[in-house]
Amino acid sequence: MATVTVKDFQVGFPNDWCPGCGDFGILNSLHQALAGLGLKPHEVAVFGGIGCSGKTQYYVNAYDVHTLHGRVLPYATGAKLANPELTVVAVGGDGDGMAIGAGHFVNAGRSNLDLTYILHNNEVYGLTKGQASPTLPMGSQTKSLPEPTIQGSVNPLMLALASGYTWIGRGYAFDVRGLVELIQRAIRHKGLSFLEVLQPCPTYNNLHTKAWFAGKDQGGVPRVAPLDPSYDPVIEPDAGEGAVRARLGAFVVEATRGGEPIRTGVFLENLSVPDLGERLAQRLPAYRHAPPAHRVVADAKGRSNADLTPLFAEVAVS
Numbered sequence: 001m002a003t004v005t006v007k008d009f010q011v012g013f014p015n016d017w018c019p020g021c022g023d024f025g026i027l028n029s030l031h032q033a034l035a036g037l038g039l040k041p042h043e044v045a046v047f048g049g050i051g052c053s054g055k056t057q058y059y060v061n062a063y064d065v066h067t068l069h070g071r072v073l074p075y076a077t078g079a080k081l082a083n084p085e086l087t088v089v090a091v092g093g094d095g096d097g098m099a100i101g102a103g104h105f106v107n108a109g110r111s112n113l114d115l116t117y118i119l120h121n122n123e124v125y126g127l128t129k130g131q132a133s134p135t136l137p138m139g140s141q142t143k144s145l146p147e148p149t150i151q152g153s154v155n156p157l158m159l160a161l162a163s164g165y166t167w168i169g170r171g172y173a174f175d176v177r178g179l180v181e182l183i184q185r186a187i188r189h190k191g192l193s194f195l196e197v198l199q200p201c202p203t204y205n206n207l208h209t210k211a212w213f214a215g216k217d218q219g220g221v222p223r224v225a226p227l228d229p230s231y232d233p234v235i236e237p238d239a240g241e242g243a244v245r246a247r248l249g250a251f252v253v254e255a256t257r258g259g260e261p262i263r264t265g266v267f268l269e270n271l272s273v274p275d276l277g278e279r280l281a282q283r284l285p286a287y288r289h290a291p292p293a294h295r296v297v298a299d300a301k302g303r304s305n306a307d308l309t310p311l312f313a314e315v316a317v318s
């Protein structure tokens with residue numbers, strides 16, 4: 001195959017997102033990021049959760065799976081473990097990942113498997129008509145809500161840190177150039193990467209709109225801005241305890257900073273934790289050259305190689 005271009009990752013069928021949805025910016029960024037990394041479509045698998053954002057994988061020409069609500073990370077984990085050569089990207093909404101999928105989100109962090117999870121954060125359940133999601137700030141009243149929400153909100157970056165994600169970032173859906181770079185850095189990171197993307201939902205979130213993010217009501221002063229260039233997210237492999245503490249302290253300050261601007265960029269790049277594939281290969285040396293995807297499971301006619309007869313004989317009830 002000649003040089004890969006963005007077109008190679010695009011699909012030729014219609015898209016049903018609402019006009020102006022932030023999902024478009026994320027999708028375009030993903031196309032550009034994958035092509036820019038020189039990956040070929042057959043080297044990439046994209047897994048989607050349930051929701052508007054969970055349709056992203058249909059619009060990427062790569063292997064794709066539409067999974068169950070909240071279960072995108074277990075599917076992605078299985079695929080990466082079976083075929084470590086694949087570049088695996090999981091995408092989903094804040095309802096999908098921070099509510100029903102929160103247990104999987106936390107436990108994926110424990111594994112630090114080498115995949116990338118992109119969370120579309122629009123603060124609402126878009127596909128099911130705009131209910132409050134776990135990231136909607138307390139006291140907010142978006143247009144589907146009869147009253148302002150009286151529940152608190154989850155901070156995805158902090159949850160990712162507490163869970164053990166080794167690369168953590170935040171982008172904005174309409175800052176495509178910045179997002180392409182963030183997605184590429186997330187994919188390049190050898191370990192579990194979490195990228196929160198602030199995503200306007202023009203249909204149901206009438207508070208945090210594209211115009212709001214652009215600061216149209218305050219003379220065009222944008223409400224999203226990159227982290228200060230002096231912010232260094234890296235924890236080196238041999239970082240001492242003091243250095244780690246200092247890094248994590250800086251992370252917490254930035255990730256919990258209230259007010260504006262809302263910062264985007266790489267918040268953490270922890271190089272000190274080996275990824276699960278590496279740890280697995282240490283335990284099972286054969287995993288490196290014979291992961292499950294390399295094993296022959298059927299003969300030329302597609303018949304399974306597994307002979308279950310002895311097993312059936314053993315469990316048979318006479």
Ligand SMILES: Cc1ncc(C[n+]2csc(CCOP(=O)(O)OP(=O)(O)O)c2C)c(N)n1
Nearest residue numbers: 051052053069093094095096124125126127
């Ligand atoms: C087990 C289960 N419960 C509920 C639903 C209904 N459902 C479909 S999409 C969705 C919300 C999706 O919201 P979010 O993850 O924020 O994605 P968005 O649509 O905003 O991109 C829900 C609750 C479902 N499909 N499966």
Ligand code: SF4
Nearest residue numbers: 017018021052126201
């Ligand atoms: S409902 Fe919101 S999130 Fe869903 S496609 Fe429309 S604008 Fe996008």
